[in-house]
Every structure is written in structure tokens, then in C-alpha cells.
Amino acid sequence: MATRQFNIYVEGTDDHDLVLVLVQQLRATRPHPTIKNTREGQMVTTYLIADATGDTLLISSIGGWKNLGSKQSFPLRQAHDSGGKTLIVFDADEAPAQRAATLRAQIVADEPAPALFLFPGPDQPSELEDLLLQLVQPAHQPVMLCYDGYEHCLQQLVDNGQDYYNTPSKKRRIYDYVNVMPLEGAEWERHHKKGGQKIFENANLWDLNAQAIQPLRDFLDRELP
């Protein structure tokens, strides 16, 4: 029997890894029996089968919102034609409504009605990292205070009376948070040797039941089979 395909497009590897963990928490899934998953640089693609329905779930990072368009024509049409759906989970950046309209326009030829969720949450400007900073386990919040101190220290350093050093990015802060955590075994490898993965399934690091991520959980739960 032909099954439906559901696509989830995201921008980067952290987005992919976070959404993958949430999908696996929300639905019983298994690896696709014939399609190999890939992870090379910013390109991460995971195929799963939903146990309950047999539908195919594709989670794919495309390296930025401007890359969404005709290059994904095949999976977009495949999902649409099979009775499945395409979910877009991208950053809102400065203007959520404008970004949503732009993203819809970019794929309207292949998928006229995608389901959209923009980080950090409904109708809020900004990006994934703002959400992640709200998911840091409360027990480790002092690490963030240390980081505040580091940023403050940098801001005191001047060169010829002018600011010289950059303030570290939010992306950097999140990387460093995971980097100082006592990971072991495969998790240590994935973070330290395989592209700085954030190990979102590790409940010691991340609270994926925090209020801030509930809208994303609700979105995925509503839109997936």
C-alpha cells in the first residue's frame, strides 16, 4: 500500500536535531528500512517511518531560508500528491509575518498550503537560539551567569578608547554551554568530534518540556500523522 510522505524542512543542523528529538518523543518511529540517512556539514537528512501509520517522515536541513524553493520541488510534490504534508520550521528573524509570507511564496508552485512554525515561537521575532536559551536546564543556569561575566569582561576591554572585541553570538553561547557539560561516550563524540552537536535528547542539558517549547511541540503533534 502506498504511504503518505511528511516533510519537515529546517534551516540548520541544530534545528534538525531538535526537531528530530521532539518527533521521536511525540511519535513512535523507526528508521526507514531502505533509505540511508546523511549528515555532511550543514546537510542533514533523516528518514523515519511512523509506526502507527507506516507514513514516511523526512526531516531535512537546507542551510538557510533562501535555499527553500524549486530545489525541493520533488519532495514537496511527493508529500502533496501522497496526501501527506510539508512542515516548514524556520527562524522568524526580524519580521515573522513577512518571513512567513516570503516562505509560502517560495514554494507555492509545489505546495500551496505548507504548515509553518517560526522560531522562537508564534508571532515572535528572532531565532532558534532564543528558544534554546530558554531550554537550558535550571540546574545549569549558573553556567549562563558565568557567560554573562565573560561578556561583561570583554566589554571592559578596549583598544585606544574604543570597543575592540566582539560580543560572542548566542550560537556561540549555546555551543559553549554544551561544550562545558560532562558528556560521555557517543554523546561526547557527537559534540566534540562530529560538528558540535547539541545532544538535545540529554535531559541533563535540556528541558524539552519547558513552557517555551510547548508551541513547537503542539505544532508538531497537530501536523504529524
Next chain:
Amino acid sequence: MGEGIQRLLSIISAIASNAGGIVLIDELDNGLHYSALRVLWKGILHAALEYNVQIIATTHSAEALRHLTWVLDEEENAGYRDDVAAYTLIRAEDDTVRSYRHDYEQLEYAIEHGIEVRN
């Protein structure tokens, strides 16, 4: 003479003897080592242009498709990019067959991103 060379020669011969026509090749990578695929694609593309032949080939090999995009990536073969398209055929629940066209850029994107195009 190895099987790869024999296979290549038989395909090129078919193209040369059907100038201005269409050549159908079923499972074009059958019996070929992956290291011969680049030569095979280059030979097919050059011969198709030389003899003005349309090629319709089938494959279930991801390697064959990957090598096709690598050949098209080469600047010397850029002129072939608009002449090549891949099609995925999917049997639907109502027993009809849906076809999806991939141009060069879409095929390259799918292969680089691990998107399965061989349903």
C-alpha cells in the same frame, strides 16, 4: 576486453547507428564497476550530442546518478546541463504512476542532501 568496456562500446555503437533517433537503455549501469560510471556518462553525453540522439535510460543505482551529477559539475560539461533530466516514477495507491522531473540542479541537490529519488 573487460565487461565495462564491452558495455560502453555496445551503448556507443547503438547511439552511432541510430543518428537522429532515440536509444533506450535499461539499467545502464548493469555489470559496471562504479569507477567506470564517469567514463560511461561522458561517453553517452558526447555520443548523444555527436549523433543527435535522445537517450532514455533507467537505473536503480544511486552511484550512477551521483556520477552523472559529478560529470555535469565539470565545467567542460556545463553545456549538457540543460539537456539532462531525471524522472522518478512512483506507483500511487490507485495504481496510477506519477512522474517527477528533476533538472540538473534539483538532481544535484537531492543527491547532496540524501533525498531519495529512486522510489
